[in-house]
Amino acid sequence: MNDDDLRALLRDADPGRGQQPLDDARIRRIVAAAERDGLGGTGEPAPRRRRRLFAGASIGAAATAAAGLLIAGLVATPAVQAPGPSETSASCAPTSVESLRDSDTAYEATAITVVGDDVTLEVTRVFAGSPGRTLTVPQQHDPANPDGAGLFVAGESYLIASADEYISDCDSGPATDALRQIYARAFPSPTTR
Amino acid sequence: MQPFSPDRSRAYESLVRAHGDAVLRFLRRRTEPQTAEDVFSETMLVLWRRFDDVPDEPLPWLYVTARNCLRTAERSTRRQWRVVEKITTIDPPADAVDAGPEEDPRADCLRNALARLSTTDAEVLRLWAWEELAPPEIATVLDISVNAATIRLHRAKKKLRQEMDRSHRPTTTKGGDR
Numbered sequence: 245m246n247d248d249d250l251r252a253l254l255r256d257a258d259p260g261r262g263q264q265p266l267d268d269a270r271i272r273r274i275v276a277a278a279e280r281d282g283l284g285g286t287g288e289p290a291p292r293r294r295r296r297l298f299a300g301a302s303i304g305a306a307a308t309a310a311a312g313l314l315i316a317g318l319v320a321t322p323a324v325q326a327p328g329p330s331e332t333s334a335s336c337a338p339t340s341v342e343s344l345r346d347s348d349t350a351y352e353a354t355a356i357t358v359v360g361d362d363v364t365l366e367v368t369r370v371f372a373g374s375p376g377r378t379l380t381v382p383q384q385h386d387p388a389n390p391d392g393a394g395l396f397v398a399g400e401s402y403l404i405a406s407a408d409e410y411i412s413d414c415d416s417g418p419a420t421d422a423l424r425q426i427y428a429r430a431f432p433s434p435t436t437r
Numbered sequence: 438m439q440p441f442s443p444d445r446s447r448a449y450e451s452l453v454r455a456h457g458d459a460v461l462r463f464l465r466r467r468t469e470p471q472t473a474e475d476v477f478s479e480t481m482l483v484l485w486r487r488f489d490d491v492p493d494e495p496l497p498w499l500y501v502t503a504r505n506c507l508r509t510a511e512r513s514t515r516r517q518w519r520v521v522e523k524i525t526t527i528d529p530p531a532d533a534v535d536a537g538p539e540e541d542p543r544a545d546c547l548r549n550a551l552a553r554l555s556t557t558d559a560e561v562l563r564l565w566a567w568e569e570l571a572p573p574e575i576a577t578v579l580d581i582s583v584n585a586a587t588i589r590l591h592r593a594k595k596k597l598r599q600e601m602d603r604s605h606r607p608t609t610t611k612g613g614d615r
Contacts, residue, residue: 245543245601250594253547254566260462271457275450277478278485 339415339423344430347405349373352419352427355396363396371431373406403427449485452495457481459568460499464507466567472510479506497577500568504578543601550600558593565590 245253255261266274344350350371357364365379396402401419405427417423428434460480464473480503484491492498551559564570564578576586 245598247594250597251566253543254551254562256544257548257551258466258567260466260567263458263462263465266453266457266461271450271453274453274457274478274481275446278449278482279446281482281485 339417339426341426341430344405344415344427347372347407347415349375349407350403350405350427350431351375352401352403352424353379354401355398358396358398365396365402367437368401369434369436371427371434375404377437445488449488452484452491453481456496456499459496460503463500463503463568466563467504468507468511472507476503476506476510479510494574497570497574500564500578501580546601546604547597549604550597553600554593554596557589558596561586561589561593562597565593 350373351367352369352371353365353367353375355363356366362380367375367377367379403416403419403423405415457477461473461477464476464480467473468476480499483502483506484499487502490498551562554562561575561579564575568578570578572586572590573583575590576583579586579589581589
């Protein structure tokens with residue numbers, strides 16, 4: 245089989261074959277998103293939640309349901325630096341009261357144990373929703389961390405926001421005073437446990 | 438954040454019209470459809486933000502950008518897969534697709550052979566056959582020398598042919614026929 249045959253055979257197996265070309269409307273949306281970005285906007289229409297959220301689990305009374313958490317600000321830098329997203333936290337806009345209000349569940353939790361890959365979080369304050377008292381989540385390893393340390397550290401606190409069982413990696417992170425104040429403004433009546 | 442100007446916007450739109458399809462196809466060949474769409478949007482934003490860095494021949498640069506954006510997205514996805522108990526099933530990207538009833542009889546053999554290649558060999562073949570890149574462009578995308586790209590492509594083709602031959606080879610059983 246010569247090169248031409250091989251290439252033709254590979255092309256027959258191309259999963260991108262038959263893709264519909266981008267239509268005018270899509271191109272206009274892309275350009276508009278870029279222009280909004282240039283004016284300080286946030287990119288294509290409503291990508292934030294879809295792109296920056298990832299699935300959590302049944303965060304409820306079961307207490308041991310798995311949940312995901314990607315800590316904004318502790319996220320690994322891209323493996324290949326350029327070209328690519330220029331900011332460490334990719335396209336996250338700063339956490340705001342408005343973005344948090346998209347969440348149906350928001351709480352502060354402390355990592356009480358880190359055993360191997362299992363991290364147990366104890367919910368200490370509920371800003372919104374019913375997250376339950378305790379959650380067990382797997383440790384999140386940061387591939388950029390040379391010593392292999394995980395993101396969760398026992399004794400440290402984290403603020404976590406989720407919607408429809410998806411935890412926002414943009415709006416969740418280590419419980420700093422600044423982030424806590426934004427949570428408190430978004431959800432003015434927290435309950436402490 | 439890049440400043441908006443009508444000229445810049447028009448030039449950007451031209452680039453999107455010229456190369457957007459190729460970038461989206463590149464992503465759809467390497468990940469499931471929803472991720473491809475998300476990463477495509479991200480890639481287009483990076484294109485806007487780094488418009489001044491885009492070389493005269495933009496496609497390899499765009500592929501590198503798309504691949505970097507995809508890696509970032511996949512890192513999140515890998516975390517997601519590790520941590521979730523309940524997750525929506527995502528259709529995995531097809532390594533290769535059936536061509537239908539008119540399919541070349543060697544196609545099945547090729548798909549199996551392609552799946553057995555290393556990630557590096559498979560990628561260089563994809564760039565050559567699907568993205569239709571020549572070794573200098575492959576070199577740019579893989580960030581290797583043109584010479585290395587040429588050698589890598591040659592070896593990948595050879596391995597693919599060997600794998601296809603192997604899958605055609607009849608299997609033997611211990612003791613042979615009675």
